[in-house]
Each structure stands twice: as structure tokens, then as C-alpha cells.
Amino acid sequence: MLDPTKQNIGIIGGGQLGKMMILEAKKMNFQVNILDPTPDCPAHSIADEHLVASFTDQEAIKELAVKSDILTYEFEHIDVEALKELEKEGYQVYPTVKSLAAIQDKFRQKSILKDEGLPVPDFLKAENRAEIKEAAERFSYPLMLKSCTGGYDGKGNAVINNKAEIDKAFRELKGAKNDLMVEEFIPFKKEISVIIARGIDGDKKVYPVGENEHQNNILFTTKVPAQITDEVADKAVKLAFEVIDVFKGVGIFCIEMFVTAADKLLINEIAPRPHNSGHYSIEGCITSQFEQHIRAISGLPLGETELLKPVVMRNILGEEKEGEAVVKGVNEALAIPGVKAHIYGKRVNRPERKMGHLTVTADTVVEAHELVLEASGLIEITGE
Known part of the structure; x- marks a missing residue:
């Protein structure tokens, strides 16, 4: 063999x-x-x-x-x-071109999920300003205007709070050239994500649910296990299995979800690849999402995904000054028990660019969060 x-x-x-x-x-x-x-x-x-x-x-x-x-x-x-x-x-x-084609266009992605009976925010295609106004009549304000392709870290999204903001949002997202869609705005209680892997043979492994916090639409912190009820966690895992079966994915997939005030789950977006919110798995789980992705696409058996200890991941974002990247405070941050630093090695620093991340494992999520906050206050990456 x-x-x-x-x-x-x-x-x-x-x-x-x-x-x-x-x-x-x-x-x-x-x-x-x-x-x-x-x-x-x-x-x-x-x-x-x-x-x-x-x-x-x-x-x-x-x-x-x-x-x-x-x-x-x-x-x-x-x-x-x-x-x-x-x-x-x-x-x-891998993931297959079929699954990539279905997911990279957000309108097509949401349409497939809706057709399969999976819960998503309500949405409409928006080819012009008039159709955005029609969506506002249906959903009311605020609205989420999204580029169907190419968006990441909040780029390609615009919140429209009233009729007067439609023109600006349409121009910002280059609606005359790009396909756009409108979604109802979800005042969610939490955003969570589920990392799930599927092998070439169809075997599946799911990771513990992570709870995400954002800063300026950029993922900033992921806490695991998420501070949600067991019932919500079970529903999230069930949804993740259904999603990966719909797209017949091979490799790692991330399914981001909103938790509403009534503990209802709505699927936000899917990424057919290892995801920022799964970085915690490097230190926090038996098999990291990156090892799992390699196992899945190469035909190796999938690894176990058990959480070893509560863990918090926090991104290190570039500071204001743009230029050749200079890393400061690594010694001080690593002196804190349980802290691991991942510096990506990007040559150029830009404001809010993802330049690295920290993870902390501890006996509780609360303790891990306190330690990662302390460490993140000591380390910075800026431009020279």
C-alpha cells in the first residue's frame, strides 16, 4: 500500500x-x-x-x-x-472545486443552505439601489449589505442604518461592478464557530464550539469552550454536521453562527479551510485543525478533537505605524504561565493586519482570558 x-x-x-x-x-x-x-x-x-x-x-x-x-x-x-x-x-x-464554488459566492452559499432547510438570516440579491430600498421595506433598518465574493475581516460588508446611507454603502462596495446581497441585521447575543473536518472516506470529526469576539469587524478573541448552554452547543454541532454533508466537503470547514437572544442559531458564513477561530486547537486540542486538514486531504485517518484544557486565542493585530515589522514584548509575554506566541513573520506591518496570535491554556476559560489579556498588553507589532 x-x-x-x-x-x-x-x-x-x-x-x-x-x-x-x-x-x-x-x-x-x-x-x-x-x-x-x-x-x-x-x-x-x-x-x-x-x-x-x-x-x-x-x-x-x-x-x-x-x-x-x-x-x-x-x-x-x-x-x-x-x-x-x-x-x-x-x-x-481538496476541498473540492464544487464545494469551493458553492461557498465562495455568499449569495449562492446562503441560497443552498436555505434550500436545504438550514437556518440563515433572511437575504435578497441587490443589483441596484432600488433593490436595496425594497429590501429595507421587507427587513426594516438596519440592513447588512455584502459583496457576494471577495470579502474578509469585515471588508466587503456595510451596515445601512437608514435610507440616506444606501448610496454611500452601494458606492463603498462598488455595487456598479460587484454582485451584492442584502441580509437582515441580526442583533445576536453571541457569535460562535464550529470547526469540523471531513475525510476523503466521509469520516467526520468536530471540534469544541468556540465563542468569538470582534474588534472593528476583525476576529480578536476566541474562547473555548464557548459560554453557552449544552443544548445550544449540541444544536451547533448538529448544524455543523448537516452543513458539511450539504457541501460534501473534504478537509477543514469553519461554520460561523449567530446565537440570538432566544438561543436560536443562524448560520452566518462558511469557510472551506482552516480558520482563525480554530487556531486555539494548536495548543488546546489533541489534533490541531492544521494537522487535521493535512490528514483529511491526504486520506489519513482523522485525529481526535478532544479539548485538553480550556483555552483562549487572541489575535495580535498590527499597530498604527506602517512599515517593516518590529516585534516587541515577546519575552515579557512568554514569561506568563500558559502563554504561547505565534508570530507569522509578515515582513510589513499595517494597522489591524493579523500579524500573529497568542493562546493561553488554563484550568478555566475565565483564568485563560485574564492571562491572555495580560500577555496581549505586553506584546506589540509595529512598523519601523
Whole structure:
């Protein structure tokens, strides 16, 4: 029988997610090639080969596929048509191109979920300002206006509080050029996320539910286990299993959900890849989301996902000054018991750019949160 760890893995993207995939893949002796336009991207120093090319360069993507037995990706904004051609030629792409195509367009994603009877906020396509006004009559204000493709970390979203803000939001999201959708605004009590893995053979493993906090629409903190009732946690896990079956995903998927005041769950968005809210699993679980993704796409058995200890993850965001990144306070932060620091190695700092993260494991979530707050006050990344 062929040793699956003799396979070459190709990753489209060489950012922090790609870097953390490689770190786990190397433990199991995989060869890993990456494609990324930035010569000194975070994954560059540990990849076996780095193709420096645009994410839209179809010839370069084909070259990566030729050099690899399996293709995967660290973000979903990829040319689906190029990947479809590769699948037709027999190249293995995971998560599958079908699941990627369904998820990368938020309107299509929500439509599929709704058609399957899964709970989502109400939504409508918005091709012009008039249709946004019609949506307001149906949903009332405030509204969420979203780009159907390409958004991340709050980019591609705009809250519309009244009729006077429609024009500004439409222009900000380039509605004349981009497909937009309108969602009803959900005054949620909590946002939670569930990380779930599905293997090539259909086996599934789910991670403990995480509770997320945001700052300026950017994920800032994830606490695990989430401070929700067992009933809500069970419903969230059940929903995650249903979602991954709908999209027949292979690899790691993240399902973000809103918890309403009445403890009702609504699916917000899905990511077909390892996710920021799953970083806690590196220290907090038996098998990290990154190891699990490699196992899933290569045909290895999935690992156990049990939580070892309560854990809190906090992002290290770039400070105000833009320029060559300078990291300060690592010594002081790591002197705090239970603190682990992950510095991504991005050469350039920009305000609110994800430059790293901290995790703390402790006996309780409250204790872990207190320690991570202390550590995050000591470490900073700024521009020189």
C-alpha cells in the first residue's frame, strides 16, 4: 500500500494559514510546495518550493498542480474555472472545486443552505439601489449589505442604518461592478464557530464550539469552550454536521453562527479551510485543525478533537505605524504561565493586519482570558 505521507502537497497561498499547514505536514514527512506572489511570505522559509506568481496566473497554478499530488488552498478567493480544468485533467483538489464554488459566492452559499432547510438570516440579491430600498421595506433598518465574493475581516460588508446611507454603502462596495446581497441585521447575543473536518472516506470529526469576539469587524478573541448552554452547543454541532454533508466537503470547514437572544442559531458564513477561530486547537486540542486538514486531504485517518484544557486565542493585530515589522514584548509575554506566541513573520506591518496570535491554556476559560489579556498588553507589532 502506498505510504500517503510520500505525497507532495501544493498549497495556493503562503500566508499564516499555509505556514501552519506546512508545520504540521512536515511532522508527517510530506513535501509541500506553495504558490504566492509575495517572495518573503510567511510560508516561504519552510516550503520545499515556492512558485512566486499571482493567484490568477493559471499557468503557475497548473505548474503547482504538476509538482503536487494534492492541491489545497488557504483562502477561498481563487479562480474556480482554473481549478475545474485541473480536476477534469485528474488532479486532486481538496476541498473540492464544487464545494469551493458553492461557498465562495455568499449569495449562492446562503441560497443552498436555505434550500436545504438550514437556518440563515433572511437575504435578497441587490443589483441596484432600488433593490436595496425594497429590501429595507421587507427587513426594516438596519440592513447588512455584502459583496457576494471577495470579502474578509469585515471588508466587503456595510451596515445601512437608514435610507440616506444606501448610496454611500452601494458606492463603498462598488455595487456598479460587484454582485451584492442584502441580509437582515441580526442583533445576536453571541457569535460562535464550529470547526469540523471531513475525510476523503466521509469520516467526520468536530471540534469544541468556540465563542468569538470582534474588534472593528476583525476576529480578536476566541474562547473555548464557548459560554453557552449544552443544548445550544449540541444544536451547533448538529448544524455543523448537516452543513458539511450539504457541501460534501473534504478537509477543514469553519461554520460561523449567530446565537440570538432566544438561543436560536443562524448560520452566518462558511469557510472551506482552516480558520482563525480554530487556531486555539494548536495548543488546546489533541489534533490541531492544521494537522487535521493535512490528514483529511491526504486520506489519513482523522485525529481526535478532544479539548485538553480550556483555552483562549487572541489575535495580535498590527499597530498604527506602517512599515517593516518590529516585534516587541515577546519575552515579557512568554514569561506568563500558559502563554504561547505565534508570530507569522509578515515582513510589513499595517494597522489591524493579523500579524500573529497568542493562546493561553488554563484550568478555566475565565483564568485563560485574564492571562491572555495580560500577555496581549505586553506584546506589540509595529512598523519601523
